[in-house]
Amino acid sequence: MSELCVLGPVLIRDGGSHVHVGGPRQRRLLATLLIHQNHPVSVASLVEGVFGETPPQRADATLRTYVTRLRQVLPDGIDVIAEAPGYTLRTNVRDAIDANRFEAALAVGQRLLTHQEHRAAAEVCVEALRLWRGRPFEDVADEPWAAAEVHRLELARNRCREGLIDALLADDRAAEAIPVVDELVAADLFNESHRLRRARTLYLAGRPNDALEALREFRAVLAEELGLDPSPELDVLERAILRHDRDIGAQRVRGYLIGERLGSGASGPVHAARRPGSQTPYAVRIYPAELADAPRFVRTFADDVRRLASRPHPAVVTIHDAWREPGIAYLVMDLLSGGTLTDRLRRGPLTSDEIDALEGRIGGAMAAAREAGIGHGRLSTDAILYGDDGLPYLSDLALGEAGERDGDDEADLAAVLTKVGARERPVPATGRANPYVGLRAFDTTDAPYFH
Structure with missing residues (x-):
């Protein structure tokens, strides 16, 4: 497959060999058109880019000759077309240009990193x-007409390096990140964020003395070369290193430190989390972009969370925080450490007391959620968690996902209860009329069934 390469000298490559583009001026023409791919470039701008400030006579005619020759060597799916006020390089196959492939991969890597998919992000x-x-x-990197695009791509390269470093640190591979962070610092010696990232990387690689020395060195460089003092962030990091702060390098999302991955699900992975300075554990579900950006989710997620919070039930996993941003959403909940009902069943059958607790609490929780207008849609033994108190809790309700899940709550609840050995449940005998069966038989005010 032929490709156009601009992340280095401009060239056309066909497999392992280079295609002869032509002389220096024809390569300058190709570079100028590539910088403005899919946008017309005026003849005057092309003449200036190809010939400089002193173009020859009949420069327009010579330019047309160069365009004709260039068309003969371009990969399939890429062409130069005449379009007022000049010419346009049309790229119908974006992957045929290495810079396009790089930027697409960078977007994927950043999305994976945002969703805490650290190993996959590092690979990308x-x-x-x-x-x-x-x-x-x-x-042509030093030409004024190329400077803006060159600078833009170099910044994108640094963002990719930063993403790789962050992914490696989060994956406990700090030693592998050191060569990358050294490249980042070399690209801009006075960039403080790069220097701080290097110090954090050295510290997490088990080299705290080198990390402190890196900070002292940067402080000296700023003072001697620029006559400046570093920002307070450098002092904060230095003190954190001296006291061996375990939060150095932790992923932070809206005031939460994101920890290990606890599990995955159709609605996204769940990670352990806590707030800085606090030992209270949380579980954070991170919704993927295809769900978080779905129109129904955008419209209903926040409202569903508010409705559920307004009708708390003791057997529904407590929600502490929730928010959505373009491409991602978060749900912060209690972290329950007792495992799932699936885990419990592996240890043997439930006792009659456990069955009663499961039947009353989960049935009541499902009914309470239903009254708040929220279903589940995929209730199973994996969606029922146990707390430190040994009691079962309902998790993974369909917040923002109404219509996205195809489960039948009535049938799914019956299947779970049958699996654990519960007898068919009669309608609760209460002093008031209760015409409902199934889920609605679990009256949310019928305390004995779920407290």
């Missing part, structure tokens, strides 16, 4: 950085 970022062969548009 490594592959993206392998596309680089030097300075972008190296042949």
Whole structure:
């Protein structure tokens, strides 16, 4: 497959060999068109890019000749078309240009990192950085008309390096991140965020003395070269290193420190979390973009959370926080450490008391959620968790996902109760009329069934 390469010297590659593009001026023409891919470039701008400030006579005619020659060597799916006020490089196959593939991979890597998929994010970022062969548009990188695009791509390369470093640190592979962070610092010696990232990386790699030395070195560089003092963030990091703060390098999301991955599900992975300075554990569900950006989810997620919170039930896992951003959403809940009902059944059959507690609490929780207008849609033994108190709790309600799940709550609850050995439940005998059966037989005010 032929490809256009701009992440280094501009060239066309066909498999393992290079395609002869032409002389320096024809390569400058290709570079100019690539910088403005899919947008017309005026003849005047192309003449300036190809010939400089002193173009020859009949420069327009020579330019047309160069365009004709260039068309003969371009990969399939890419062409130069005449379009007022000049020419346009049309790229119908975006993957045929290495910079496009790099930026697409960077977007994937950043999305994976946001969703705490650290190992996958690191793999994507490594592959993206392998596309680089030097300075972008190296042949013309110092030309004024190329400077903005060169700078944009170099910033994107640094974002990819930062993403790779963060992914490696989160995956407990700090030693592997050191060469990458050294490249990042070398790219901009006075960038404080790069220097702080390097110190954190050294510390997490088990080299606290080197981390402190890196901070002292940067403080000296700022003072001697620029006459500046570092920001307070450097002092904060230095003190944290001196006291061996275990939160250094932790992923932070809206005031929560995101920890290990606890499990996965159709609605996204769940991670352990806590607030800085606190030992209270939380569980954070991270909804993927395809769900968080769905129109129904955008419209209903916050309202569902508020309705559920307004009708708390003692057997529903407590929700502490929830929010949505473009491409992602979060749900912060109690972290229950007793495992799932599936785990409990592996240890043997439930006792009659456990069955009674399960039947009353989960049935009541389902009924309470139903009264709040919220269903479940995939109730199973994996969706029932146990707390330290040994009691069962209902989790994974369909918040923002009404219509997205195809389960039948009545049938699913019956299947769970049958699996644990519960007898068919009669309608509760109360002093008031109760015409309902199934889920609605679990009256949410019928205390003996779920307290």
